[in-house]
Structures are given as C-alpha cells and as structure tokens.
Amino acid sequence: MGISAPPSSDGPMVSPGSAPALIAGDPGADLYPQPPVDAAVTPQARQVAALGDVQHRIQYLENILARTRDDLARVQRGPDPVLQLLTSLTAGGDADASPFAVADSADVVDTPTGRAVALSGAITSGQAELLRRRAEEARLRQEINRRVRTVPAVAAPARAVATVGGGRLGRPLSGRLTSRYGTRFDPYYHVWQLHPGVDLAAPIGTPIRAAADGRVSRAGWYGGYGNYTCIDHGRADGQRLSTCYGHQSELMVSPGQRIRAGQVIGLVGSTGASTGPHLHFEVRLGGRPVDPLPWI
Structure with a gap:
C-alpha cells in the first residue's frame, strides 16, 4: 500500500x-521523535x-x-x-x-x-x-x-535471524554509505544532533528489504523521519531487537503484519527532514539506537 x-x-x-x-x-533536544524505550x-x-x-x-x-x-x-x-x-x-x-x-x-x-x-x-x-x-x-x-559477535541467534516472532556476512541482519539495500551513526552536524536542521542510524544513498523507488523476520510495530509518518517503518525481531542479548527504515517514498506494509527476511517493505524516498533520496536505517535494542554497521 x-x-x-x-x-x-x-x-x-x-x-x-x-x-x-x-x-x-x-541544546540536547531531540528534533526527531523517538519511540518508547524499555527499562x-x-x-x-x-x-x-x-x-x-x-x-x-x-x-x-x-x-x-x-x-x-x-x-x-x-x-x-x-x-x-x-x-x-x-x-x-x-x-x-x-x-x-x-x-x-x-x-x-x-x-x-x-x-x-x-x-x-x-x-x-x-x-x-x-x-x-x-x-x-x-x-x-x-x-x-x-x-x-x-x-x-557473541549474541545468540535471535528468537524472532516468525523465524530466527539469519547471520549475513559478519553481522546478524541482512542489508536492507546495496546503497552507498553516506552518513554514519553518531553525533553529527545535521544537514537539514543545521544544528548538532544525534544521528541514530546510518544513511544509504539510493535512487527514489529503490526497493527496501527487511533485515530479518519479524512483525511490523510501526508504519506511517513519524515527524522528521517522514514515512517510517519499524520491525520487531524478537529479543537479542536479553533486549528487544528492532530495525527501522526512514524517509521512504512509499510504505508497503502495515502495523501488525508479519515479515520475512528480504521481503520488500517500502521504497526509497526523501520524505521528512531529508536533503536527498536515501534510506535512513536504524538498529535498536530495547528501543534505544545502536550502531547498525556491526549488525549487517
């Protein structure tokens, strides 16, 4: 849809x-909305x-x-x-x-x-x-x-997360890495802001694939993220593991829907606080962002 x-x-x-x-x-305000976190x-x-x-x-x-x-x-x-x-x-x-x-x-x-x-x-x-x-x-x-590297296989709602390369999640697309995880000078807002994921450049309309099996916990507009999807993959290292995908031009899944690893969940866009077409990709533990690169 x-x-x-x-x-x-x-x-x-x-x-x-x-x-x-x-x-x-x-000076520490979040300009992007953040989902609830676990204790x-x-x-x-x-x-x-x-x-x-x-x-x-x-x-x-x-x-x-x-x-x-x-x-x-x-x-x-x-x-x-x-x-x-x-x-x-x-x-x-x-x-x-x-x-x-x-x-x-x-x-x-x-x-x-x-x-x-x-x-x-x-x-x-x-x-x-x-x-x-x-x-x-x-x-x-x-x-x-x-x-x-030592996290056991994730007990996802549908199937365990497959190990891909050195990480435990599949790559959502093959775009070039243009911005890493961490505090940066935000190119849209022109202030320092925590960048809670990585940016992967790709043309508008490029298919975005789920990094692992799971269930969609969020799919819709989410402030500066634009069209944003989050998928719950079960638990890893005792914490809820989820991946999130921002700035999409089109969402192709709905909240509550079960997803298979590699399934197309949306298309690359430039919605929300974006300066050009790309995918903003996040990995979250207990709702808190961590560096996605070691996971993919």
Missing part, C-alpha cells in the same frame, strides 16, 4: 528555521542506555560550543570602547588621567575584551569535556559492538 500522510498525522516535523531556537532553549534491567541494557546518555551530552556540548564560538566571533568583530580610551590616554591625552582609574571601574568588567576572555575560557573548558565524553562514547560503543 502507498502511504503519504501529512506531517501532522504522527509527530509534527520541526522546520529548519525553528530548529536553532529549539536548540537554544535546550534497562540487564547489564547490557544499562550499557546501551549509558551510551545514549553520553551521546546526548555530546550533542549538548557541541551545540553549546557552536553558540559560544558565534558569540566570541561577534565580540571580536566589535570595537572595545575601554581599549580605545586607554589607547587615547596612553597616546598623549589628559596627563592627570590615570588609565588605572579606568581599569578599576566597574564598567571594565563588562567589556568586549572581558567577554572575549570569558568566552574563550568557556570554549577551552567545553572542548576538554567534549574530549572526555567522546572517549567515554568510544569505549561504550566498542564494548557494545564487541557483544554483537
């Missing part, structure tokens, strides 16, 4: 113009949840740093009246006037130079924390990805 629902049907899409204002109010009751689930927390902290820091750099650039472009006054005094102005009297005044605290020093210090501090958080993210991702 073909579905072309308006954005208001399930999660309004944030406009590019309003995204910076939303991020200014909450993190196993060590593996807690690890995936911790990864999500770190990634949102990285997103927050990146947006704060971007805004602080903009503030610093504006300050540096403007003249500093206090520096101009000091220059004129030391260049032969009023001999009785003391530059130290000017420097001691309360006005000096809030000057372009003073603000520049404060902003530069904030940037240095933020960059140091960002490096720490990225190291923490890398460690968690490495540990989570390492477990993929």
Whole structure:
C-alpha cells in the first residue's frame, strides 16, 4: 500500500528555521521523535542506555560550543570602547588621567575584551569535556559492538535471524554509505544532533528489504523521519531487537503484519527532514539506537 500522510498525522516535523531556537532553549533536544524505550534491567541494557546518555551530552556540548564560538566571533568583530580610551590616554591625552582609574571601574568588567576572555575560557573548558565524553562514547560503543559477535541467534516472532556476512541482519539495500551513526552536524536542521542510524544513498523507488523476520510495530509518518517503518525481531542479548527504515517514498506494509527476511517493505524516498533520496536505517535494542554497521 502507498502511504503519504501529512506531517501532522504522527509527530509534527520541526522546520529548519525553528530548529536553532529549539536548540537554544535546550541544546540536547531531540528534533526527531523517538519511540518508547524499555527499562534497562540487564547489564547490557544499562550499557546501551549509558551510551545514549553520553551521546546526548555530546550533542549538548557541541551545540553549546557552536553558540559560544558565534558569540566570541561577534565580540571580536566589535570595537572595545575601554581599549580605545586607554589607547587615547596612553597616546598623549589628559596627563592627570590615570588609565588605572579606568581599569578599576566597574564598567571594565563588562567589556568586549572581558567577554572575549570569558568566552574563550568557556570554549577551552567545553572542548576538554567534549574530549572526555567522546572517549567515554568510544569505549561504550566498542564494548557494545564487541557483544554483537557473541549474541545468540535471535528468537524472532516468525523465524530466527539469519547471520549475513559478519553481522546478524541482512542489508536492507546495496546503497552507498553516506552518513554514519553518531553525533553529527545535521544537514537539514543545521544544528548538532544525534544521528541514530546510518544513511544509504539510493535512487527514489529503490526497493527496501527487511533485515530479518519479524512483525511490523510501526508504519506511517513519524515527524522528521517522514514515512517510517519499524520491525520487531524478537529479543537479542536479553533486549528487544528492532530495525527501522526512514524517509521512504512509499510504505508497503502495515502495523501488525508479519515479515520475512528480504521481503520488500517500502521504497526509497526523501520524505521528512531529508536533503536527498536515501534510506535512513536504524538498529535498536530495547528501543534505544545502536550502531547498525556491526549488525549487517
């Protein structure tokens, strides 16, 4: 079936113009709707949840740093009246006037130079924390990805997930990888945002195939994802495993429908917050996104 629902049907899409204002109010805000997550009751689930927390902290820091750099650039472009006054005094102005009297005044605290020093210090501090958080993210991702190789066969609703290549899920299409999983500068919203999947470039109308057997849990418009399908594949490593497919031009399945691995579930498009035809593909454990590449 073909579905072309308006954005208001399930999660309004944030406009590019309003995204910076939303991020200014909450630098860690999600601009894409997120499905419910399961309680993190196993060590593996807690690890995936911790990864999500770190990634949102990285997103927050990146947006704060971007805004602080903009503030610093504006300050540096403007003249500093206090520096101009000091220059004129030391260049032969009023001999009785003391530059130290000017420097001691309360006005000096809030000057372009003073603000520049404060902003530069904030940037240095933020960059140091960002490096720490990225190291923490890398460690968690490495540990989570390492477990993929030892995950037992998934007990899917219809059949076990077949191992394909080095992963445990089939590739949904053969398109070129154009964007990886992780925090990035979003090409649509022009702010830093967690990219919870991978992008595979392909022409509009290219068939999208289910990565494994399962049951459709969602099929419809989902905010910035556009036409979006999620398939529940049972449990893996003690967590609910699902794959999701965004920006489709046409959906060819319905919620509740049983799906076989390799079955065509939709067609590549550029719906929602998309800058060109491609498939946005996600792997989620307990509803939380993880890097799809080790799985396929």
